[in-house]
Amino acid sequence: MPDKRRIIVGITGASGTILGMRLLQLLQPIDDFETHLVLSPAAIRTLGIETGYSADEVRAAADEVHNFRDIGASVASGSFKSEGMIVAPCSVKTLSSVATCQSNDLISRAADVCLKERRRLVLLFRETPLHAGHISLMDQATRNGAIIMPAVIGLYYKPQSVDEIVDHLAGRALDLLGVDAGSVRRWSGEHGRNIGALDADD
Numbered sequence: 519m520p521d522k523r524r525i526i527v528g529i530t531g532a533s534g535t536i537l538g539m540r541l542l543q544l545l546q547p548i549d550d551f552e553t554h555l556v557l558s559p560a561a562i563r564t565l566g567i568e569t570g571y572s573a574d575e576v577r578a579a580a581d582e583v584h585n586f587r588d589i590g591a592s593v594a595s596g597s598f599k600s601e602g603m604i605v606a607p608c609s610v611k612t613l614s615s616v617a618t619c620q621s622n623d624l625i626s627r628a629a630d631v632c633l634k635e636r637r638r639l640v641l642l643f644r645e646t647p648l649h650a651g652h653i654s655l656m657d658q659a660t661r662n663g664a665i666i667m668p669a670v671i672g673l674y675y676k677p678q679s680v681d682e683i684v685d686h687l688a689g690r691a692l693d694l695l696g697v698d699a700g701s702v703r704r705w706s707g708e709h710g711r712n713i714g715a716l717d718a719d720d
């Protein structure tokens with residue numbers, strides 16, 4: 519067995535590339551985990567447009583980085599043990615590849631491997647509005663075993679900044695892999711007293 523619990527993070531070219539970076543940052547201080555990153559070329563382009571991070575800064579936040587085209591990388595094999603994979607954000611194109619098992623790049627191959635090995639695969643799908651084809655793909659990916667987690671904001675915890683929204687979404691994605699990185703502001707009832715950053719009197 520590996521010493522550390524491995525989590526694969528795929529970042530694709532949908533809007534919200536900061537989500538993938540935040541996942542890596544949340545996992546970085548937790549000793550138990552080893553992150554494996556795959557960045558698509560479109561993700562690098564979108565990252566440059568919508569964040570202040572360079573691709574190298576994102577790569578530096580991961581323990582291991584794999585080339586998008588290297589379909590022979592460790593994470594492409596089911597014999598490589600991992601806790602699962604999060605694709606954040608997940609584009610329509612990558613959702614389509616996962617739903618139809620195309621495996622023609624390392625993100626969709628590693629994702630398909632997680633599904634065949636019955637490991638967790640969380641897709642933070644980001645597109646709006648949706649046509650029937652997108653909805654069919656979400657249905658097919660769910661039937662294959664993936665968890666579709668649309669990158670939709672919650673307002674119940676009264677986020678004060680984009681950073682808070684990103685922290686919450688990234689933390690909720692990690693929840694699905696059984697990891698509590700401490701970034702989720704948890705609801706404990708409308709009149710709850712022990713509700714983290716929520717103010718019960720508001």
Ligand SMILES: Cc1cc2nc3c(=O)[nH]c(=O)nc-3n(C[C@H](O)[C@H](O)[C@H](O)COP(=O)(O)O)c2cc1C
Pocket residue numbers: 529530531532533558559560561563564567608609610611612644645
């Ligand atoms: C600034 C920018 C924002 C984009 N936002 C989205 C998006 O939110 N959802 C989506 O499915 N594609 C989006 N795209 C298009 C994808 O990047 C494109 O379909 C790409 O081929 C996805 O490839 P990948 O899944 O391999 O990263 C965006 C592209 C750019 C440049």
